[in-house]
Amino acid sequence: MPHALFKAVRTSNWSDDHVGLHGVSVDEVREAVLERPYWSAPGQEGTTLLYGLTFAGRHLLVVVIPEGEEASVVAARDMKEAWDDSYTGEAPPPWDIGRPQPALVRLADAGRFAGRVLDAGCGTGEHVLLAASRGADATGIDLAPTAIAHARAKAAERGLNARFEIADALDLPRQARTADIVIDSGVFHVFDDEDRAKYVAGLAAVLRPGGTCYLMCFSDRQPGDWGPRRFRAEELRAEFSDGWSVESLTADTFDLNLIHGVTQAQAWLAVIVRR
Numbered sequence: 001m002p003h004a005l006f007k008a009v010r011t012s013n014w015s016d017d018h019v020g021l022h023g024v025s026v027d028e029v030r031e032a033v034l035e036r037p038y039w040s041a042p043g044q045e046g047t048t049l050l051y052g053l054t055f056a057g058r059h060l061l062v063v064v065i066p067e068g069e070e071a072s073v074v075a076a077r078d079m080k081e082a083w084d085d086s087y088t089g090e091a092p093p094p095w096d097i098g099r100p101q102p103a104l105v106r107l108a109d110a111g112r113f114a115g116r117v118l119d120a121g122c123g124t125g126e127h128v129l130l131a132a133s134r135g136a137d138a139t140g141i142d143l144a145p146t147a148i149a150h151a152r153a154k155a156a157e158r159g160l161n162a163r164f165e166i167a168d169a170l171d172l173p174r175q176a177r178t179a180d181i182v183i184d185s186g187v188f189h190v191f192d193d194e195d196r197a198k199y200v201a202g203l204a205a206v207l208r209p210g211g212t213c214y215l216m217c218f219s220d221r222q223p224g225d226w227g228p229r230r231f232r233a234e235e236l237r238a239e240f241s242d243g244w245s246v247e248s249l250t251a252d253t254f255d256l257n258l259i260h261g262v263t264q265a266q267a268w269l270a271v272i273v274r275r
Ligand SMILES: C[S@@+](CC[C@H](N)C(=O)[O-])C[C@H]1O[C@@H](n2cnc3c(N)ncnc32)[C@H](O)[C@@H]1O
Pocket: 083, 084, 095, 096, 097, 120, 121, 122, 123, 124, 141, 142, 143, 144, 147, 167, 168, 169, 170, 184, 185, 186, 187, 190
């Protein structure tokens, strides 16, 4: 767990009432910040956004003001609502760069995005629109309504035919979808271990045998402890060891909006075939 950012939570500026505004308890915040944080990013006005899991498995976004090794809590929300918040700020979130990731453009140029393409956790839709622009029957799903609204607006502006739906990528088997291709850019790495297993099982349910998943996630070669969990190549292979063939696993990069002084992060690009 790379995000041991804080050793204590300062209670002076927060209370049950304040945090409870969004139906989150102080104990849950303590668990998410101190025990099981898994992602952090800079927020507005000197705040830090911390994503963490409660012991009961609830994903929280907690906004804190760092004070040395202590965190002073500003607000806390359930993450299903919180993902949408990342798209409603003045600036787009770090991953929402307004164009597709170069690694995925290369795959599109190689004719890899054809047939029924599903982008799981599509954000504002750049990769769905990339696939649609190459003639694929493309669908994007995301939990965040604001991201889906942006994606639909871009499709209309660009005159591209693509479907965008608000849906949970952890609930794929119930959605009765079938895809030839799944794209995952920066989603696999947001899940904790339990949800990741569920997610991979869902991908297997959606992809037809012989179908391919193109997955980009943060790599252990990326220094620092900001951002999502970093994966080692062998961890990634282990996640897809049952019922999949890893066709290739190559070092690549994510382009990002400026964060912590960088505009790129080290990634793995995995090409994984459903057996
Ligand atoms: C790091 S962003 C990447 C977005 C997009 N793939 C891109 O490359 O810009 C992660 C995305 O996953 C979405 N997400 C997180 N959990 C999800 C879930 N359970 N189901 C669907 N989308 C989810 C978030 O709303 C967010 O848009």
